[in-house]
Amino acid sequence: MAQLRSHISISLDGFTAGPSPSLDDPLGAGGEQLHEWALANAAWRAQHGREGGEVNASTAVLERATENVGAYVMGRNMFGGGSGPWAEGAERWDGWWGEEPPFHVPVFVLTHHAREPLELRGGTTFHFVTDGLEAALARAFEAADGKDVSVAGGAAAIRQCLAAGVLDELHLHVVPVLLGGGTRLLDGLASGPFGLEPVEAIHAPGVTHLTYRKA
Numbered sequence: 001m002a003q004l005r006s007h008i009s010i011s012l013d014g015f016t017a018g019p020s021p022s023l024d025d026p027l028g029a030g031g032e033q034l035h036e037w038a039l040a041n042a043a044w045r046a047q048h049g050r051e052g053g054e055v056n057a058s059t060a061v062l063e064r065a066t067e068n069v070g071a072y073v074m075g076r077n078m079f080g081g082g083s084g085p086w087a088e089g090a091e092r093w094d095g096w097w098g099e100e101p102p103f104h105v106p107v108f109v110l111t112h113h114a115r116e117p118l119e120l121r122g123g124t125t126f127h128f129v130t131d132g133l134e135a136a137l138a139r140a141f142e143a144a145d146g147k148d149v150s151v152a153g154g155a156a157a158i159r160q161c162l163a164a165g166v167l168d169e170l171h172l173h174v175v176p177v178l179l180g181g182g183t184r185l186l187d188g189l190a191s192g193p194f195g196l197e198p199v200e201a202i203h204a205p206g207v208t209h210l211t212y213r214k215a
Contacts (some may be wrong), residue, residue, distance in 0.1 A: 075156050
């Protein structure tokens with residue numbers, strides 16, 4: 001049965017991005033530290049069309065993260081381009097990933113502002129969904145055609161899924177840094193159990209991978 005899962009890097013003090021994010025520094029002050037473990041890894045580099053990189057315990061984690069994924073859902077902030085209506089012409093925002101993003105399947109972007117689908121090379125088409133999480137998930141599972149759907153981030157999109165109780169797997173990649181401020185993953189959620197239970201912990205250079213599944 002197709003599942004909804006998500007991967008996100010997080011600091012020891014619970015932040016998925018640092019303070020003062022901007023178009024020039026989307027992860028905020030110090031936020032890049034959360035992804036150094038992945039950027040240096042051979043699996044991440046291969047997924048982004050690059051050669052080389054380290055092979056360690058994180059390699060299999062990164063490979064499994066994209067296995068059997070037929071579609072992605074992401075928030076407006078992860079797609080980028082700032083808030084408000086979409087810019088046009090030379091100012092149009094087409095994502096952080098260039099002409100060939102690493103997704104290679106349909107991606108459904110949560111936004112309050114309508115926009116025509118954006119088809120890029122390599123099989124990635126961004127669809128902009130203005131009628132909420134439930135609609136985005138329904139369209140993503142239909143597009144995935146029996147495969148899993150991954151919530152690519154950011155924190156707000158994952159938090160919506162946790163609040164709705166629809167996430168089957170949550171993978172936290174805990175990096176031993178303190179950001180001291182920024183975007184917290186779990187802020188604003190009601191206290192009490194989420195219906196997730198821990199099932200795996202993998203220790204790797206610079207990161208600990210924690211997996212939680214729906215009980």
